Amino acid sequence: MTERNQVNEQSKDKNLEPFRKEVGEHLTSNEGIGIPNTDDSLKAGDRGPTLLEDFHLREKMTHFDRERIPERVVHARGTGIHGYFQPYESLVDLTKAKFLQDPSVKTPVFVRFSTVAGFRGSADTVRDVRGFAVKFYTEDGNYDMVGNNIPVFFIQDGIKFPDVVHALKPEPHNEMPQAAAAHDNFWDFISLVPESMHMIMWILSDRTLPRSYRMMQGFGVHTFRFVNEQGKARFVKFHWKPLLGVHSFVWDEAQKLAGKDPDYHRRDMWEAIEKGDYPEYELGVQIIEEEDEFKFDFDILDATKIIPEELVPVRPIGKMVLNRNPENFFAETEQVAFQPSHVVPGIDYSNDPLLQARLMSYHDTQEHRLGSANFEHLPINRPVCPVHNNQRDGFMQMNIYQGKTNYYPNSLGGGCPMTSPEAMAGYAHYMEKVEGHKIRQRSKSFSDHFTQATLFWNSLSAPEKEHLVKAAHFELGKVESKEVRQRMVENFNHVDHELAKLIAMGIGVPAPTHAATQNHGQSSPAVSIENMPKPNTIKTRRIGILAADGFDYSQLSAIKQALEGAGALPEVVSKFKGKIKSADGQEVEVSKTFLTSASVMFDAIYVPGGKQSIETLKKEADVIEFINDALKHYKAIAATGEGVDLLMMAPDVKLIGLDKQQSNGHLSSQKGVITSRNPSDINSVAQDFVQAITMHRHWTRTQPEVNLPQSEAKVKIVST
Numbered sequence: 001m002t003e004r005n006q007v008n009e010q011s012k013d014k015n016l017e018p019f020r021k022e023v024g025e026h027l028t029s030n031e032g033i034g035i036p037n038t039d040d041s042l043k044a045g046d047r048g049p050t051l052l053e054d055f056h057l058r059e060k061m062t063h064f065d066r067e068r069i070p071e072r073v074v075h076a077r078g079t080g081i082h083g084y085f086q087p088y089e090s091l092v093d094l095t096k097a098k099f100l101q102d103p104s105v106k107t108p109v110f111v112r113f114s115t116v117a118g119f120r121g122s123a124d125t126v127r128d129v130r131g132f133a134v135k136f137y138t139e140d141g142n143y144d145m146v147g148n149n150i151p152v153f154f155i156q157d158g159i160k161f162p163d164v165v166h167a168l169k170p171e172p173h174n175e176m177p178q179a180a181a182a183h184d185n186f187w188d189f190i191s192l193v194p195e196s197m198h199m200i201m202w203i204l205s206d207r208t209l210p211r212s213y214r215m216m217q218g219f220g221v222h223t224f225r226f227v228n229e230q231g232k233a234r235f236v237k238f239h240w241k242p243l244l245g246v247h248s249f250v251w252d253e254a255q256k257l258a259g260k261d262p263d264y265h266r267r268d269m270w271e272a273i274e275k276g277d278y279p280e281y282e283l284g285v286q287i288i289e290e291e292d293e294f295k296f297d298f299d300i301l302d303a304t305k306i307i308p309e310e311l312v313p314v315r316p317i318g319k320m321v322l323n324r325n326p327e328n329f330f331a332e333t334e335q336v337a338f339q340p341s342h343v344v345p346g347i348d349y350s351n352d353p354l355l356q357a358r359l360m361s362y363h364d365t366q367e368h369r370l371g372s373a374n375f376e377h378l379p380i381n382r383p384v385c386p387v388h389n390n391q392r393d394g395f396m397q398m399n400i401y402q403g404k405t406n407y408y409p410n411s412l413g414g415g416c417p418m419t420s421p422e423a424m425a426g427y428a429h430y431m432e433k434v435e436g437h438k439i440r441q442r443s444k445s446f447s448d449h450f451t452q453a454t455l456f457w458n459s460l461s462a463p464e465k466e467h468l469v470k471a472a473h474f475e476l477g478k479v480e481s482k483e484v485r486q487r488m489v490e491n492f493n494h495v496d497h498e499l500a501k502l503i504a505m506g507i508g509v510p511a512p513t514h515a516a517t518q519n520h521g522q523s524s525p526a527v528s529i530e531n532m533p534k535p536n537t538i539k540t541r542r543i544g545i546l547a548a549d550g551f552d553y554s555q556l557s558a559i560k561q562a563l564e565g566a567g568a569l570p571e572v573v574s575k576f577k578g579k580i581k582s583a584d585g586q587e588v589e590v591s592k593t594f595l596t597s598a599s600v601m602f603d604a605i606y607v608p609g610g611k612q613s614i615e616t617l618k619k620e621a622d623v624i625e626f627i628n629d630a631l632k633h634y635k636a637i638a639a640t641g642e643g644v645d646l647l648m649m650a651p652d653v654k655l656i657g658l659d660k661q662q663s664n665g666h667l668s669s670q671k672g673v674i675t676s677r678n679p680s681d682i683n684s685v686a687q688d689f690v691q692a693i694t695m696h697r698h699w700t701r702t703q704p705e706v707n708l709p710q711s712e713a714k715v716k717i718v719s720t
Contacts, residue, residue, distance in 0.1 A: 609641015
């Protein structure tokens with residue numbers, strides 16, 4: 001650990017020391033007074049009235065009465081994790097930000113992942129944007145990279161933010177629906193705001209159904225600036241890429257998980273950290289030289305646009321590792337305050353009008369939520385570098401300042417705290433010449449609302465396109481206003497004519513008779529989950545092993561050992577908790593039951609043989625549903641010995657074309673389903689099973705319900 005990091009860690013430990021709970025400590029009041037009894041209030045006699053002088057009762061109850069703070073208007077439901085960031089190399093050529101200079105330095109971070117629309121009590125797996133916010137505790141102060149798992153936004157100007165949030169939230173007359181965009185108000189707004197169409201394509205895609213926060217990309221959304229020591233500025237876009245790869249649920253899985261485990265994403269992250277499977281994310285940047293600002297056929301300051309990676313490659317600059325769960329959810333995850341205005345020397349803003357509005361809004365929001373302008377004194381928000389200023393008063397002031405002067409300039413206090421010149425880490429805004437008339441008007445360069453929505457559609461694989469169409473059928477199918485549905489189809493017709501016709505077919509409105517615009521044929525493979533490269537790993541993947549008394553121990557142990565060797569997490573699932581006994585008398589521990597789990601909680605399943613075990617499982621309807629869900633959700637499945645008989649009972653086994661003759665033979669591996677009755681094939685089954693899990697989904701089990709041809713055209717730069 002470097003000297004700088006030792007200072008950081010010592011500072012944090014010192015802040016927390018008075019509040020650490022150790023074994024053997026005695027209960028005290030907030031003032032440190034020992035409390036001998038916290039079960040009975042002070043009364044006049046054992047049946048008499050409670051006395052006002054019971055200071056412990058008053059303190060305990062008044063604190064409880066004020067424990068809840070206003071929940072966030074958006075991003076209310078989230079989870080937080082500690083970790084560190086480490087650059088790969090010095091970026092001195094691009095920025096003077098110190099935490100990006102020394103590859104040996106690990107900068108502490110706190111990350112909060114969240115849904116956007118739902119209240120704190122909503123489910124994790126709803127179709128929604130996810131927040132991806134990172135607080136860097138640097139030696140120059142806190143830097144907050146506030147982003148999402150989608151690189152674009154609904155609106156171009158921040159003045160529309162209250163409108164889009166009001167439309168997205170539950171309708172005000174009945175407070176429904178919760179954590180869902182599938183209602184009239186939202187789509188009424190979208191149908192009248194065509195700048196939202198690119199974001200809507202992402203919303204309806206698999207991107208809004210992440211398999212895990214550990215397998216989710218993050219984006220800074222806005223265009224920022226890097227500024228180096230020489231004062232040279234460049235535009236920059238930020239990208240987080242998970243080293244486990246990017247994976248998503250299918251819609252049916254997400255809906256079922258909301259009922260089986262509404263805390264699925266939060267639990268998944270917590271358990272991974274506790275097991276030592278620390279999530280890792282690579283930070284990359286797209287750098288645009290100032291002289292190239294106008295080279296594109298879109299405005300790089302428009303938050304509804306991406307800069308396709310094929311035009312400006314993403315340069316990896318460092319890695320973030322998340323390795324410690326919070327000690328107290330409220331004190332850390334709930335009270336953490338992120339603000340885009342928190343920047344350090346070397347990072348500056350652009351003139352993105354959505355970003356400019358957020359710079360003002362976030363600070364006001366944090367003061368309201370946390371009750372004071374001193375919210376940055378809270379341990380989770382406190383910088384690890386020294387803080388000196390004259391802002392001494394107000395609620396929650398936690399510092400005890402010394403000296404008689406609290407103003408500047410002064411002579412009685414020696415002129416301190418004095419201002420910091422740029423050469424001594426003082427923040428200097430990038431010197432940009434700005435001129436123009438005061439006007440409420442949007443730049444004409446922001447007027448193209450459909451080109452990149454079309455690019456997104458062209459970039460998807462056939463299964464992803466089908467999922468998007470079905471998502472539109474679900475969302476717009478819940479809209480009662482036919483007029484709103486018709487307007488949305490007209491908007492989709494500006495994206496792609498065939499897409500508009502497919503959506504119209506499912507929502508009860510006439511399809512457009514001709515294309516509003518011609519599809520330009522451009523695509524960007526980097527935006528497709530299915531088309532992006534997949535890491536050849538099954539690390540941390542959860543595998544359900546279905547078994548009962550009488551299972552074949554040699555088969556189960558061989559597959560389990562192979563899975564664990566590849567970094568997966570196999571868990572035995574049976575009817576009851578406890579232990580089950582194999583045919584030869586060996587025992588294994590049951591991790592989950594069919595009642596408390598489901599196929600949707602696993603990435604793949606395996607059924608070992610054993611005549612008695614299979615005969616027992618055949619009688620359990622939950623088991624057949626378990627297997628059938630895995631089949632229709634395109635997951636990898638393996639079965640050996642008599643386990644093949646159980647697999648053949650699933651109604652959707654026809655999806656893989658496995659007939660009885662094939663299932664009676666030796667090794668069969670097709671469409672992600674691996675079977676064999678021959679004990680000598682067990683190692684081959686294990687090998688093929690591991691490889692099938694790396695694919696995440698096996699879309700070849702079904703043909704698309706509609707013909708969705710992919711464009712092979714590549715994205716190109718169009719000069720303006």
